Amino acid sequence: MVGRWLISFAIRALTGVLTRRNFDATLQRYIANILAVVLNVVLVIAILGYFGLETTSFAALLAGVGLAIGAAWSGLLGNFAAGAFLIIFRPYKVGDYVVAGGVEGTVVEIGLFNTTITAPDNVTTIVGNNKVSSEIIKNFSHNPYRRVERFAQLAFGVNPAEAIALLKADLATIPNVMAEPAPDVEILDFNERGTLLAVRPYCHTDHFWQVWFDTNRLIAEKFGAAGLPAPRTVHDVRQVE
Known part of the structure; x- marks a missing residue:
């Protein structure tokens, strides 16, 4: 009875220390449970020794059982240790x-x-x-905003500066697109179909897919309304005599 009271006192004291240090409540509970199991095992061995029973073989048996359980549950124990670190370091x-x-x-x-x-x-x-x-x-939620990465393919003969101005004029009007940093529309590359533009608005991660789809819609609507030709692959065919 005295041993159990001392164990309860130790667990309450440990829980109080962890609470004052703002430890995670889940981690506190698991640490307290582990400490309770260890101290109760020590108490049982101490009582058996007090009554004259041989505890050496019992302790060895207990250690062997613990080793076997640890080997069988190695994956779970690895997940347990990793979970503790995830809760601590967040x-x-x-x-x-x-x-x-x-x-x-x-x-x-x-x-x-x-x-x-x-x-x-x-x-x-x-x-x-x-x-x-x-x-x-x-x-993706750690920073206050993230970049939406879209592309706009221009056909040969389309003035990239005019296309960039066409998109930049209304890109900031898309709901939930941030004014700062301002959306980017720049020439990304040149390929067999013409000029490739990078269209990059910024938004909070909660609005990522809404801004993604609205940006695609804006590109299609603006280029269609301006009558820009659809890009197509240009092949250079030469006759060899």
């Missing part, structure tokens, strides 16, 4: 739009063993934390 949080463990979508839950992500097509994927922490993590 490369992302719930609600962030990320690419983690090869999965892209919005973070729904960060558990001690896995992370739950909902993809844009509303498919929920559960990824082991060990896989997440061992691969590159892209957090």
Whole structure:
């Protein structure tokens, strides 16, 4: 009874320290549970030793069982350790739009063993934390805005300066496009169909797909209204005599 009281006191003291240091509540609970299990095992061994029972073989057996469980659960333990680091260092949080463990979508839950992500097509994927922490993590919500990367292909003979002015005039009027930084429309490359323009508005990640589709619509509408010819591949055919 005294031993159990001391264990409860130690757990309450540890929880209080972690709370004052603003540790994550989930991490606090798991640390407290691990400490409770370890201290209760130590208490049982101490009681058996007090009553004169041989505890050396019991401790060795317990260590062997722990080793076997650890080997069998190596993957789970790896996910557990990775989850603890994810909660401590927080490369992302719930609600962030990320690419983690090869999965892209919005973070729904960060558990001690896995992370739950909902993809844009509303498919929920559960990824082991060990896989997440061992691969590159892209957090699209960390910065206040992101760039939408679109392209506009011009046909041969179309003046790129006129096309750029045509798009820049109304690109900033698309809903949720940021005024600062201002949208970019520049010559990106030249290919077999003509001049390729880079069209780059900026927006918050929550509005990314809306701005993406509206930018495509604006390019089609502006070029169509201006009567610009459709780009086509030009072949140079020569007759060899």
